[in-house]
Amino acid sequence: MKNNVAIKVKNVGMRFNLSQDRVDNLKEYMIRFLKRDLHFNEFWALREINFEVKKGERLGVLGLNGSGKSTLLKIVSGVLKPTTGYVQTKGKLAPLLELGAGFSQEYTGRENIYLYGAVLGYSKEFLDEKFDEIVDFSELGEFIDVPIKNYSSGMKSRLGFSIATVVEPEILILDEVLSVGDKKFRRKSEKKIMDMFDKGVTVLFVSHSLEQVQRICDRAIILDGGHLVAKGPVDKVARIYKNMTE
Numbered sequence: 001m002k003n004n005v006a007i008k009v010k011n012v013g014m015r016f017n018l019s020q021d022r023v024d025n026l027k028e029y030m031i032r033f034l035k036r037d038l039h040f041n042e043f044w045a046l047r048e049i050n051f052e053v054k055k056g057e058r059l060g061v062l063g064l065n066g067s068g069k070s071t072l073l074k075i076v077s078g079v080l081k082p083t084t085g086y087v088q089t090k091g092k093l094a095p096l097l098e099l100g101a102g103f104s105q106e107y108t109g110r111e112n113i114y115l116y117g118a119v120l121g122y123s124k125e126f127l128d129e130k131f132d133e134i135v136d137f138s139e140l141g142e143f144i145d146v147p148i149k150n151y152s153s154g155m156k157s158r159l160g161f162s163i164a165t166v167v168e169p170e171i172l173i174l175d176e177v178l179s180v181g182d183k184k185f186r187r188k189s190e191k192k193i194m195d196m197f198d199k200g201v202t203v204l205f206v207s208h209s210l211e212q213v214q215r216i217c218d219r220a221i222i223l224d225g226g227h228l229v230a231k232g233p234v235d236k237v238a239r240i241y242k243n244m245t246e
């Protein structure tokens, strides 16, 4: 991969198996599985996706519902493994996707900082060092020692955001308008993201708001039914997208 490239997506395809059958319980599923009596439909959510994002560039991903945007972001983040092709990234990566979804419900916030931190590839020493900073930013206070299952969804996403952004990432992956927690926390998290923008972080950003993509990104791509149908400077791609959607 060239030195000035932060993300390289090469021939990426993603196939899902959609079950056609309604199976009501695990026992029935197992019986039908053993009898090879389950029918799957193959479905390609992404096909032959190729693009690069240079260091410091902010790439917007546009597309209608179901066009494959979230799937693409999950693949770039390493949450999903592509069926074909590969993704290369250079630098520390912070995926701000479905914040808090990766937590283990039975464990406390404190334990989840280590569990989720490990998923994101942080070492124990790093997490020891950053622990107080994460808890302070999340504003969870004493709740840090309460099992996650007793958190509100806002509390979970506040903790998820605080863990994911503690690295000073070089690549930021953002899905949709970030609406984390209440108004006060939202303002604080937006400021943290804006500070990262100022420092020249590379961004991959999905939004349905063309206006927001134009404000934040310098380049964009359009996905349509899992295919990449346009890429280039954001204003040019925005015009194409407007024509597609009007």
Ligand SMILES: Nc1ncnc2c1ncn2[C@@H]1O[C@H](COP(=O)(O)OP(=O)(O)OP(=O)(O)O)[C@@H](O)[C@H]1O
Binding pocket: 016, 017, 018, 045, 063, 064, 065, 066, 067, 068, 069, 070, 071, 072
């Ligand atoms: N785990 C999965 N199993 C089966 N199909 C899936 C799975 N995840 C996504 N899909 C399918 O892949 C397609 C693309 O979904 P994806 O969520 O990436 O679209 P999207 O562009 O992000 O949509 P939206 O704008 O609605 O968020 C959809 O048809 C969806 O049903």
